[in-house]
Amino acid sequence: MLDKSKKERKRNEIEPLINERIKYSQIRLIDTSGSQLGIYSSSEALTIALNAGLDLVLISEKSNPPVCRIIDYGKYKFAQEKKAKEAKKKQHNVTIKEVKMRYKIDVHDYNVRINQAFRFLQGGDKVKANVIFRGREIQHTKLAIELLNKMAQDLSHISEIQQPPAKDGKNMIMILSPKKI
Structure with missing residues (x-):
């Protein structure tokens, strides 16, 4: 039983209240064109919405009184999902x-x-350049630092050093990030 109520609460948090689910005594009503009709009781607003053949949807419950709008809920839900998809597409x-x-x-x-790192940086990803030491090679850290600095110099037109060469166990690591345009 607890799982079901949690699911219902989660659904209610995601979906706005519509029609009979709106339990506020007074609400601010907005019509389909976006103009304010005034402050009505929930039952009056619901009858106005049903007479228009549309739904009463709670837009903002944080304002005083809560704001409700007369719209087609199916279209509203579709528009919200479309906005969410667009926002998700724009994220990188x-x-x-x-x-x-x-x-x-x-x-x-x-x-x-260098070409691999160039491709990664062009794609907008960060590059972790890793020089691996085996056995006694760990004594030649200066050569690894020179190599990483040369790499940073060769990629300086497209990248900037986020983390300079540093020893990490048996490795020498440097992180490059794409230049911000």
Whole structure:
């Protein structure tokens, strides 16, 4: 039983109150064209809406008195869902893409990593450049820092350094983010 009531409460939080569900004694009424009709009792407003063949929808319950509008609820709900989809489309989640290499990287391999990082940055993602050390190679951190700085220099026209080269265990890491235009 508790689960059902939680679901109902959640649904009520998402969906606005309509028609008979509106329990306020006084409400501010707005018609289909958007002009205010005045303050009515809930029952009077509901009869006006039903006579027009439309629904009475609670728009804002935080104002005093609460604001209700006479509209077709199906169209209203469709418009709200469409707005939510548009807002979701406009969002861009920035992800961190990783480019791994060793400090003894060959020129061609380095160019491949630069091209990968370039593609990631063009796509609006951040790039985590990771130089991996094995065994005694950890002694050559200066070479890794030089490599990462060279990479930052080669990509400076499209990116900026968010986190400078830093040692992270047996790795040397640098994070690049796309330049803001």
